[in-house]
Amino acid sequence: MRADARKNYDHLLGVARAAVLEHGADASLRDIARQAGVGLGTLYRHFPTREALLEALLHEGFAAVAERADELADSDGPRDALVTWFRECTRWTYEYRGVTTPMMAAIEDPESALHDSCVTLRAAGARLLVRAQEAGVARPEVDGTDLFALIAALAWLHDQPSTAARADHLFDVLTRAVLRD
Amino acid sequence: MRADARKNYDHLLGVARAAVLEHGADASLRDIARQAGVGLGTLYRHFPTREALLEALLHEGFAAVAERADELADSDGPRDALVTWFRECTRWTYEYRGVTTPMMAAIEDPESALHDSCVTLRAAGARLLVRAQEAGVARPEVDGTDLFALIAALAWLHDQPSTAARADHLFDVLTRAVLRD
DNA sequence: GAATATACGGAGCACTGCTCCGATTTGTCA
DNA sequence: TGACAAATCGGAGCAGTGCTCCGTATATTC
Structure with missing residues (x-):
């Protein structure tokens, strides 16, 4: 270069x-x-594409959040690790408005510059989710793609003027959809 | 005219x-x-605005879904009425892609042509929700705005290529966030 | 210092939302 | 019926967008 x-x-x-x-x-x-x-x-x-720019911008963040999943798996119990990672990952997406739509498109499109990062993130979440399911603290019908979708949905809700202020509350609500009561 | x-x-x-x-x-x-x-x-x-066009397009649908809430309140129990309305309302939004973002903006903006319809819809859902809460079958921490947000989030997820196919499954997952186990 | 490969800059195209105003059509009243 | 006024129409025009393409300029190499 x-x-x-x-x-x-x-x-x-x-x-x-x-x-x-x-x-x-x-x-x-x-x-x-x-x-x-x-x-x-x-x-x-x-x-060459907007996705390529976003990938360059977010790559470090993606990697850090994915790595954080393994840290939490070592330090915390199945339930706490999952919830904490879910929360931190969601908070991270709040930094960049409108990033969730390209991410949802990218995870379905192997050609997208964002694809690998999204897959990595989903896999990291899925690991914590499976662990929690094996421990009986997470609902068995939820999978990694669902978790990824919930994160994206929360990010999208945070981008909307009418729900931005209650993002934390909505996180608590959606957590009940993942965890077993 | x-x-x-x-x-x-x-x-x-x-x-x-x-x-x-x-x-x-x-x-x-x-x-x-x-x-x-x-x-x-x-x-x-x-x-005059895109919202005005959408309002003209969707007004009947808004009214029908809102009215449906009262019907269900009469015919069904608190839990079934809420879940059925939640499902039908969500399915209705699936007909029109991309309608959820303007709706979320409109419910916060009294000047928007879509405002009244959105408020009506939220109120209809809230009635069924409160009824279910009083019967002890819905989580007390969820309110009408949350329910509206969940419907919008499901509609948004349905618009995304990676989650469109599992819209029904995601509905089931999110239902657990509203209902008491 | 010259030659070559690499990178630069922005004009240009097709599209978008939205405004504005001269031209046209409709309804009314003599 | 015919003229007049008001209501309505149509699209040129402006500013913005993403994206491509190619003549020009610069960095590196020999």
């Missing part, structure tokens, strides 16, 4: 992060390029 | 219904106008 390309890539990523934090995952790509002092073609060369 | 205006209004509504059924709630307004053989200005005069 050429030196100027590397510099543009890094700068672009920084500007994109700020833009996505402020305007959500559907921030204007033109604005990002302009704000980075770079042509639109340059942005598209480095990030 | 002038005769030509009335004719355009009705025709526009028919074309819009087909377009929304096929392309979802964010169907191109230009396409709808073109397909109806009408200028864009005409469409905007009859339906």
Whole structure:
């Protein structure tokens, strides 16, 4: 990679992060390029699709949340590990508005730049879920895809003006759908 | 209302219904106008906002689902009435893709053309919910807004390619968050 | 310092929502 | 019936979007 390309890539990523934090995952790509002092073609060369840009932006976070699942599996009991991870994962998605729709599309599309990260995240959750089910504290009819869907749904609800304020409460409500009473 | 205006209004509504059924709630307004053989200005005069168009499209459905709640309250027990209405209401939203985001925005915005219909729907669900809670079969911490949010979340999940096929299963899962075990 | 491969920038295309206003049609009243 | 006023229409025009393409400029290599 050429030196100027590397510099543009890094700068672009920084500007994109700020833009996505402020305007959500559907921030204007033109604005990002302009704000980075770079042509639109340059942005598209480095990030051919919006998913590629999001992947570059979120990759570390995905990995950290997935790894956190294994940490919790070691340190906590089946029930606490699942609930804590579910909560932390959900909270993490709250940072980036509108990221949940591309994620739901990506997990179904192996060509998407976000696909692998989403699959990794789902698998991490599924491990904790199975463990909790084996311990008899989670409902047996729920699977990893359901858990992923619930996380995405909570993120979506957090993006909606009418339910953003009660996100924590909705998390508690949805937790009852996963846990055995 | 002038005769030509009335004719355009009705025709526009028919074309819009087909377009929304096929392309979802964010169907191109230009396409709808073109397909109806009408200028864009005409469409905007009859339906000043997209919400106004959706309200005209969905008003009957909103009213029918709300009324259905009272029917079920008369005919069924607290638990069955709630679950059946929850299911029917959710299924109804499946007919129109992408309608849930504008609904969630509308219920918070009294100026929106969809506001009243959304409030009516939420109130209908809340009546059945309170009845079920008084009978001890629904969780006391859930309220009407939560129920509305769950319906919207299920509709959103149904719009996503990765979870559309398991919509019924997700309904069963989320029902456990509303009902007492 | 010259040659080559790499990367850049932005004009251009097709689409979107939405506004505005001159042209047209309808209903009314003499 | 015919003229007039009010209601309605149609689409050009503006600003924004995603995305492509290619002439130009820059970095690296020899």
